[in-house]
Amino acid sequence: MNMMATMAAHPGDVGISQARNAIEIDNVAVTFGGSSRAVRAIDNVSLTVREGEFVSLIGHSGCGKSTLLRTIADIIAPTEGKVAIFGGTPSAARASRTFSMVFQQSVLMPWAKVIDNVRLPFEVGGANPKAGNFMDPYEALKLVELEGFEDALPSELSGGMRQRVSIARALVTRPKVLLMDEPFGALDELVRDTLNVELLRIWKQSGMTIVFVTHSLHEAVFLSQRVVVMSRRPSRIGGILEVDLPEERGLALKDAPELGHHVARLRDMLGAG
Amino acid sequence: MSVDRSIETAAPLPRIWSILPSPEVMRTLGMAVLGLSLTLVLWQLIVTLFGVPSYLVPAPTDVAGALSRDLPLLLDAAVPTITEAFLGFLLGNTVALLVAVSFVYNKVVEEMFYPVAILIKTIPIVAIAPVLKIILGNGIEPKIVIAALICFFPTLVNSVRGFRSVNPQLLELMHVLSASKTEVFLRIRIYSALPYIFSALKISVTMCVLGAIVGEWIGSNQGIGYLLLQSMFDFNAPRLFATILTASVIAITGFAIVSMLEKWIIRWDPGAAM
Numbered sequence: 001m002n003m004m005a006t007m008a009a010h011p012g013d014v015g016i017s018q019a020r021n022a023i024e025i026d027n028v029a030v031t032f033g034g035s036s037r038a039v040r041a042i043d044n045v046s047l048t049v050r051e052g053e054f055v056s057l058i059g060h061s062g063c064g065k066s067t068l069l070r071t072i073a074d075i076i077a078p079t080e081g082k083v084a085i086f087g088g089t090p091s092a093a094r095a096s097r098t099f100s101m102v103f104q105q106s107v108l109m110p111w112a113k114v115i116d117n118v119r120l121p122f123e124v125g126g127a128n129p130k131a132g133n134f135m136d137p138y139e140a141l142k143l144v145e146l147e148g149f150e151d152a153l154p155s156e157l158s159g160g161m162r163q164r165v166s167i168a169r170a171l172v173t174r175p176k177v178l179l180m181d182e183p184f185g186a187l188d189e190l191v192r193d194t195l196n197v198e199l200l201r202i203w204k205q206s207g208m209t210i211v212f213v214t215h216s217l218h219e220a221v222f223l224s225q226r227v228v229v230m231s232r233r234p235s236r237i238g239g240i241l242e243v244d245l246p247e248e249r250g251l252a253l254k255d256a257p258e259l260g261h262h263v264a265r266l267r268d269m270l271g272a273g
Numbered sequence: 274m275s276v277d278r279s280i281e282t283a284a285p286l287p288r289i290w291s292i293l294p295s296p297e298v299m300r301t302l303g304m305a306v307l308g309l310s311l312t313l314v315l316w317q318l319i320v321t322l323f324g325v326p327s328y329l330v331p332a333p334t335d336v337a338g339a340l341s342r343d344l345p346l347l348l349d350a351a352v353p354t355i356t357e358a359f360l361g362f363l364l365g366n367t368v369a370l371l372v373a374v375s376f377v378y379n380k381v382v383e384e385m386f387y388p389v390a391i392l393i394k395t396i397p398i399v400a401i402a403p404v405l406k407i408i409l410g411n412g413i414e415p416k417i418v419i420a421a422l423i424c425f426f427p428t429l430v431n432s433v434r435g436f437r438s439v440n441p442q443l444l445e446l447m448h449v450l451s452a453s454k455t456e457v458f459l460r461i462r463i464y465s466a467l468p469y470i471f472s473a474l475k476i477s478v479t480m481c482v483l484g485a486i487v488g489e490w491i492g493s494n495q496g497i498g499y500l501l502l503q504s505m506f507d508f509n510a511p512r513l514f515a516t517i518l519t520a521s522v523i524a525i526t527g528f529a530i531v532s533m534l535e536k537w538i539i540r541w542d543p544g545a546a547m
Contacts, residue, residue: 075445094451101449107442111464111541124460125451155542 020086022177022209023049023072028081029234030067040234041067045081047228047237049211051176054203056212056220058266059230059238065213066181068230072211073101073179085177097127099177100170104185106162108154108169114141115150118169133174140168143202160191171202177209185214196222197251217270221245221262222254229269239269331511339511340518346500347519354497355523357413357485361420362478362527368421369428370470376429377436377462378454394426398484402491416488416496423484424477428470435469436462468543471535478527482520497523 025047032039042064049055057065070076071083074090085093093099100121108117118137121127127134141147144164154162163183170178184192196219203210214220220227224243231238243262245253253259313333319325320332327335340347372390376383402419409415439461447457489498497520504513 073449075448094449101446103442103446105442107440107446109443109461109464110543111467111539120460121450124447124456125453127450153541 019051019053021048022051022053022086023047023211024084024087025068025072026081026084028068028071028078028083030064030071030076031079042071042230043234043236045235045237049209051086051209052207053226054200054210054212054224056214056224056227057230058214058217058220058227059235059270060232061215063230063232064235065230068235069179069181069211069213073099093177095125097121097173098175099179100173100175102163102166102170102178102180102183104182106154106159106166108162108165110154112154113150114146114152114154114157114165117154117165118172120169121173127173135172135174137168137172140172141165143171144168144198158191160187160195163187163195167199167202171206174206175208177211178203180210180212182213182215184219185216192216192219193251193254197249199223200249217263217266218254218259221259221266222249227262227266229266241266241269328508328510331514335511336514336518339509339515343512343515346512347515350495350497350500350516351519351523353413353493353495354482354485354489354520357416357488357496358420358481358523358527360413361417361422361484362424362481364417365421365424365481366428366474366477369425369473370432373429373432373436374458376433383433390426390429393422398423398487402487405488406491411492415491416485416493419488420481420484423480427476427480428473431469431473432466435466438469439465467539471531471539474531475528475535478531479524482524482527486520 025045028045029043030041032041045068057068059065067076071078072085072090074094083090085098088098109120112120115137118140122134122137135143138147138150141150144167146161146164146168149157149161149165154165157165163186167183184195187195199210200223202208210223212220212223221241221243227241227243229238229241230236241262245258245262317333320327320330325332331339372386376387398419401422402415405415405418409418443461443465444457447461452460485496486498486501489496490502493499497516500516501513501520504510504516
């Protein structure tokens with residue numbers, strides 16, 4: 001309960017109807033390489049993500065869904081078009097810790113204890129935990145159910161536990177936006193299911209906006225309010241599926257026929273794209 | 274007989290070495306002691322059976338005799354050699370680390386000076402030694418510089434590779450966290466490089482003893498290198514062997530100290546993918 005109270009203090013809890021736009025992607029194109037051997041990874045992508053929304057990006061491997069996420073995260077600069085996060089530039093959002101990123105690998109410092117890994121966002125980049133609305137790192141570990149592992153080294157944890165640590169590290173700055181690049185792609189299915197349910201719980205409690213890249217149709221439908229289907233390279237938005245499933249989603253939903261219908265429609269859209 | 278005795282001396286080792294208790298280590302150690310003892314026995318037998326004069330090849334017992342007789346002399350000679358090797362080790366590795374950092378942060382500096390470093394490496398150390406003697410004189414300085422030179426290259430190459438061995442995703446994470454170059458260096462690069470740096474230090478800690486000895490050959494009236502030459506001129510083969518043994522004990526001790534430091538500092542698994 002205590003956690004819920006601290007997490008819900010966030011402006012993201014306002015209803016979807018009156019929500020602001022968290023992310024605006026306007027006609028973005030990304031080209032890699034020099035002029036002679038240029039490869040256009042994504043082309044002419046426009047997308048708006050509302051505050052508090054859970055949106056998945058899905059597509060064939062190499063279709064540029066990660067590239068799109070990276071332009072939001074200010075890791076790649078768009079060749080054309082622009083990205084805005086709460087009206088500001090991605091670079092300003094990065095500096096103000098407006099968003100956090102979770103990678104496919106847990107990307108932990110193997111030499112640092114779990115708690116020190118979670119604390120990293122406080123200690124670099126001019127972040128000031130006193131001034132910011134940051135979470136206690138121990139609290140963040142509690143949120144991902146890793147109490148008691150504060151002093152362990154990453155190598156002493158399983159792959160799923162390491163990914164939980166990296167989620168705690170992302171949550172500790174109380175970001176308004178969470179960008180996740182196939183975060184559970186390297187985990188086995190049972191662990192993935194558990195973490196899916198937990199991620200939904202954390203999303204509900206925090207009111208965060210989440211953009212989630214995955215290549216699992218089931219995962220995309222299970223988690224999201226909207227699924228954005230990206231076509232093959234050069235990647236465009238092939239279609240958007242509004243997920244019509246109940247707000248409360250438990251593990252049982254993973255095997256429900258409604259979920260299967262959504263997955264079938266996604267598969268159609270992917271084929272057409 | 275001597276085989277039995279060596280096993281007796283190995284028996285109380287577990288108590289002394291209780292800091293590193295693993296049974297595999299004990300087995301490795303035991304096997305090494307056994308092998309060494311057998312070699313010594315064989316050596317003693319050959320020298321005795323074929324009647325090789327001790328001024329040509331001394332038997333292990335002759336060397337042991339020289340070792341106990343000349344112990345004060347050997348310890349006296351060890352002091353300057355250890356000093357030169359240690360200071361050379363510090364100098365060579367410090368400079369190598371600083372140069373490596375400048376290479377990693379400045380491509381132009383690397384492109385210009387990596388070839389120079391390779392050039393220096395290709396000149397045999399015994400060829401540089403006389404030059405250094407002319408420049409730096411007969412004191413301790415040329416020995417330190419030779420020891421430093423011999424340490425420099427392996428540490429440079431390894432630490433450049435180490436500083437670059439950073440997981441690229443960690444760099445992306447640091448970028449997302451708006452970390453400065455200094456923060457990336459202090460929190461990520463140094464740790465990623467440590468395993469590489471330690472493998473270089475383990476090479477250079479034995480090499481710097483060699484460097485100091487070569488320096489003493491070129492011009493000195495003290496140290497292990499001087500004692501080696503002196504014993505050779507005197508046809509005192511047992512003392513010559515005892516001096517070699519002393520040099521090797523110095524190098525092994527240095528290696529053991531660096532290995533322990535490595536174990537103490539690197540407690541994570543550098544090979545593990547995170």
